[in-house]
Amino acid sequence: MAAxxxxxxxxxxxxxxxxxxxxxxxxxxxxxxxxxxQTLQLTILDGGGGGGDGIPLPNVDSATLSKVLEYCIKHAxxxxxxxxxxxxxxxxxxxxxxxxxxxxxxxxxxxSLIMAAHNLEIEGLQSLVAKKVADMIxxxxxxxxxxxLGFPDPTPEEQAEMNAHMLEYGWAxx
Amino acid sequence: xxxxPDDLLADVLGRLPPCDLAASRCVRKRWCGVADLLxxxxxxxxxxxxxxxxxAHFFARPSTGRRVGGGLDFVDADEFDRPSILDHCNGLxxxxxxxxxxxxxxxxxxxxxxxxxxxxxVEVYARxxxxxxxxxxxxHYQVVSVPFVLRIEECMSGEEWPLLSYTAHVFSSRxxxxxxxxxxxxxxxxxxxxxxxLSDWTTNxxxxxxxxxxLYVHCQDYSVMRITLSNDKYQMIKSPAEKKQGVIAYLGxxxxxxxxxxLWEDDGLPxxxxxxxxxxxGGHMDWILKSDISIQAVVQNFxxxxxxxxxxxxxxYREDGVNQAWEEDESEWDFHSGVILHETKDKAAISVGxxxxxxxxxxxxEIAFFQLSHSTVVSYHLNTLNVQELGLLNVxxxxxxxxx
Numbered sequence: 001m002a003a004x005x006x007x008x009x010x011x012x013x014x015x016x017x018x019x020x021x022x023x024x025x026x027x028x029x030x031x032x033x034x035x036x037x038q039t040l041q042l043t044i045l046d047g048g049g050g051g052g053d054g055i056p057l058p059n060v061d062s063a064t065l066s067k068v069l070e071y072c073i074k075h076a077x078x079x080x081x082x083x084x085x086x087x088x089x090x091x092x093x094x095x096x097x098x099x100x101x102x103x104x105x106x107x108x109x110x111x112s113l114i115m116a117a118h119n120l121e122i123e124g125l126q127s128l129v130a131k132k133v134a135d136m137i138x139x140x141x142x143x144x145x146x147x148x149l150g151f152p153d154p155t156p157e158e159q160a161e162m163n164a165h166m167l168e169y170g171w172a173x174x
Numbered sequence: 175x176x177x178x179p180d181d182l183l184a185d186v187l188g189r190l191p192p193c194d195l196a197a198s199r200c201v202r203k204r205w206c207g208v209a210d211l212l213x214x215x216x217x218x219x220x221x222x223x224x225x226x227x228x229x230a231h232f233f234a235r236p237s238t239g240r241r242v243g244g245g246l247d248f249v250d251a252d253e254f255d256r257p258s259i260l261d262h263c264n265g266l267x268x269x270x271x272x273x274x275x276x277x278x279x280x281x282x283x284x285x286x287x288x289x290x291x292x293x294x295x296v297e298v299y300a301r302x303x304x305x306x307x308x309x310x311x312x313x314h315y316q317v318v319s320v321p322f323v324l325r326i327e328e329c330m331s332g333e334e335w336p337l338l339s340y341t342a343h344v345f346s347s348r349x350x351x352x353x354x355x356x357x358x359x360x361x362x363x364x365x366x367x368x369x370x371x372l373s374d375w376t377t378n379x380x381x382x383x384x385x386x387x388x389l390y391v392h393c394q395d396y397s398v399m400r401i402t403l404s405n406d407k408y409q410m411i412k413s414p415a416e417k418k419q420g421v422i423a424y425l426g427x428x429x430x431x432x433x434x435x436x437l438w439e440d441d442g443l444p445x446x447x448x449x450x451x452x453x454x455x456g457g458h459m460d461w462i463l464k465s466d467i468s469i470q471a472v473v474q475n476f477x478x479x480x481x482x483x484x485x486x487x488x489x490x491y492r493e494d495g496v497n498q499a500w501e502e503d504e505s506e507w508d509f510h511s512g513v514i515l516h517e518t519k520d521k522a523a524i525s526v527g528x529x530x531x532x533x534x535x536x537x538x539x540e541i542a543f544f545q546l547s548h549s550t551v552v553s554y555h556l557n558t559l560n561v562q563e564l565g566l567l568n569v570x571x572x573x574x575x576x577x578x
Contacts (some may be wrong), residue, residue, distance in 0.1 A: 111175055114182055126185065133175065134189035142200035149175040151202070162200050 017049030019069075025062035026054055029069055033076040038121035059119050064112040071125050074098050079124075103132040107150060183208045191241065193278065214308070215506040216536050218242060218487075219543070220259055220267070223569040230259045231489050231569050232276070233551065235507065239491025241277070248279040261304045263384050264537070266315055268304040273315060273347075284317060284345055285352050300343075303382040305389050305403060314348040316403060320382075320391055334364035336399075336410045344403070358401055358408040365410075383427045390432050390451075392425035398432070398451075400459070414449045414461035422527050428535040434461060435542070437469075437532045444469040444526050446542070448556065465556045469544065471515040472554065472561055473530055476546035480566065483550055487565030509541050509553055512562030531571055545571060 015031040019040075031049070035041040040055065049055040057065065078095060103110065110129055117125035137145050142162060146154065154162060178186070187198055187209050199206045218234025232244025246257045249269065261268040266275055273282045306315035320342050338360050343353045382391045391399040396413030414434055417423075421438040432451040437444065446469050449461040533543040533551065540556040543564075551564045 107175060111178070114178070118179075118182055126182075130182065130185040131189055133186045134194075137186070137190060137198060138194050140194075140197065142197050145198060145201050151176055154202075158202065161203065 015050070017044055018054035019049070019065065020054045020056045021060055021062040021065045022058050023062050025065070027062075027065060027069055029073065030076065032080055033069065033072040036072045036075060036079055036122050036124070038123070040120060057120075060116045061112070064109070064116050067109065067113060068116050068120065068122070068125065071102060071128075072122070074102075075124060099128055103128055180204075180208050184212060188212050193241075196278070210308075214264070214538050216509075216538065217507070218244065219534065220244070220262065221489075221533060221567060221569060222259060222572045224572050230257065231567070232491070233487055233489050233565070233567050234491070235486050236488055236491055239488060243276045243279040245490060245492075246274065246276065249274060249281055260302050261382060263304040263306040263315070264308050266304060266306045268302060268317060273304065273317065282347070287319070288343065288353050288355075301382075301391075303384070303389055303391065305384040307384070307387070314346065316347070317345040318389055318401065318403070319343040319345075319353070320399070320401070333368050335366045335368045336360050336362075336364060336408070337368070340399075340408055342401070356406055358406050361407050361409040365412075381425050383425055383432050385427055385431045390425065392423070396423045396434070398425065398434075409459075411451070411459045414463075415447070420526070422532065424532060424534070426535040427537050429538055429540050433464070433535055435532060435535075437526055437530070439526045444473055444530050446532070448542070464540070467556075467559070468517070469530060469554075471517040472544060472552060473546065474518055475515050475561075476550045476552070479547045480549045481568075483563055483566045485551070485563040485565035487551065487567075489565075489567050489569065507564075509536060509539055509562070510555065510558070510560065512553065512555065512558075512560030514559050515561050533571060 016028050017031050017034050017040075019027045019029065019034060021027070031044050034049070035044055040049070043049060043055055060068070075095070078091070103113075110132060114126060114129040114133070116122075117129060136148055140148060183205065187195060187205070190198060195209055195212075199209045217238040218232055221231045221233055223229050223231060230244075230246060232239060232242065234242065234244065246267075246269075249257050249272065257269050257272075257274075259267050259269060265277060266273055268274075271284050273284065274280070300319045300321040302317055302319045304315060304317055340358045340360070342356060342358065344356050345353045382389055384390075387402065387404050389401040389403060390411075391401065393399055393410075396415065396417050398411040398413070399408060400411055401408045413423075415421075415423075415436055418438070421436055424435040424437070426433050426435065428450070430450045430452075434449045434451070436447045439445070446465065446467050447463070448465040450464050452460050452462045529547055531545040533545055535542055536553070542554045542556060543551060544554060545551050545567055548570060549566050549568050551567045553562045553564055555561075
């Protein structure tokens with residue numbers, strides 16, 4: 001027998017799944033939100049994550065996971081509409097406002113987020129963070145980029161390399 | 175962020191416009207390596223007009239037009255009144271006596287040419303070509319001055335063609351300050367005598383492609399001179415097609431390297447045939463047929479000169495000339511979208527080379543650009559056959575000499 005068409009929420013209530021962070025915190029979310037992750041979607045389609053089982057995520061700590069889920073819950077309705085072609089301008093503006101605010105955070109959190117988005121294959125979240133980091137780089141010199149991203153100051157060798165690089169073909173690339 | 179793995183770093187750097195990407199390359203060695211692996215993109219191209227002494231026109235979206243110095247106004251105007259483009263390679267331009275990067279608005283002068291026969295501006299005896307590989311580490315460019323006039327004594331003596339060796343002048347930005355005379359030794363058998371070449375070895379526009387350290391120069395009988403700059407060897411590659419009246423031939427670069435294209439009228443219908451060069455069999459060069467298509471449907475859809483276009487690309491961006499709002503868009507243009515056009519029964523009266531002009535290939539994707547009815551520019555995807563209107567280019571291009 002084929003599975004019923006809407007696998008989740010047979011009785012009107014949305015199907016919930018449990019995710020377990022690396023530090024053993026349990027998060028219960030709607031399957032639709034968790035399914036924004038390509039990785040989790042497969043497990044969930046196979047019926048995993050329900051009941052008392054929970055899906056362990058050994059690479060994601062609870063602080064990051066809660067942030068990731070905040071994103072997923074916000075974006076789940078639009079994703080369910082297939083990229084929301086019918087969404088109103090108001091809805092889109094609201095999502096955009098949310099996104100802008102969402103990545104207005106500390107760099108270390110951005111880093112954890114993009115790593116988690118990558119691991120969990122949440123395309124939209126990875127793009128959002130990558131775009132934010134790209135925006136942080138724009139309009140800056142190599143040295144300013146290093147400082148912005150909190151790299152240690154270059155060692156003398158590295159500095160020499162950077163200088164040589166700029167000298168050799170900086171004219172073509174400046 | 176220091177620990178960001180390469181694929182995520184690529185995702186970040188891939189979102190940067192060229193100038194910021196350039197700065198990023200200097201941040202650290204690993205970044206440079208990641209930046210070099212990003213797929214290159216096409217944001218606009220130059221087109222040389224027949225009128226006004228081969229004036230260069232830059233065709234792109236307004237956001238690119240604003241960013242790139244496509245008007246070449248940063249080039250010293252006293253010295254080079256109306257800069258014309260002699261050659262181009264991966265974003266750099268070769269002007270008379272100068273190498274220019276329009277994206278950064280920088281110029282680098284070339285040293286005076288040693289052979290007094292060839293002035294810097296008048297290219298009577300030789301044509302200059304630019305070889306620039308942004309992927310090479312460190313990137314540098316070379317300018318190769320390829321003489322195209324055979325010496326009379328060579329022709330009279332019945333010397334074999336291709337010549338056993340060929341002398342050209344090369345300037346290398348890495349080696350510094352002067353032109354170097356280099357002799358390239360022939361590889362492969364001779365297939366004729368110089369006397370037989372003389373009639374075809376004329377002084378018209380020639381085009382060249384630089385691909386993986388090798389310069390491919392289009393010769394007038396449509397054969398290709400393959401000059402390997404690293405080992406001073408050269409060979410001639412025969413044309414995939416016979417030279418014929420009314421056929422326009424083009425040599426260009428695209429996804430798989432060197433492409434040869436022919437555009438002609440076949441019983442009143444425009445046909446376009448494309449080959450690419452394959453060197454899979456141990457140094458042996460073969461032309462592989464890629465496409466053989468009719469352009470009739472495209473011609474029928476754009477039969478008249480137009481002053482309006484659904485595409486946002488414009489020619490020669492001017493700060494004060496754009497009166498409509500445009501989006502600041504730094505992502506690459508989506509060349510894959512478009513529609514498949516179908517032919518109608520009626521024959522459109524067209525003239526290949528006038529109403530239908532092949533502008534060139536996308537340098538990294540198998541896409542051809544055509545200008546129709548002296549105005550509309552479309553992209554034509556050679557694999558999906560999708561056609562997309564880019565915008566208006568109301569200039570008459572020099573045929574087979576467009577720059578990407």
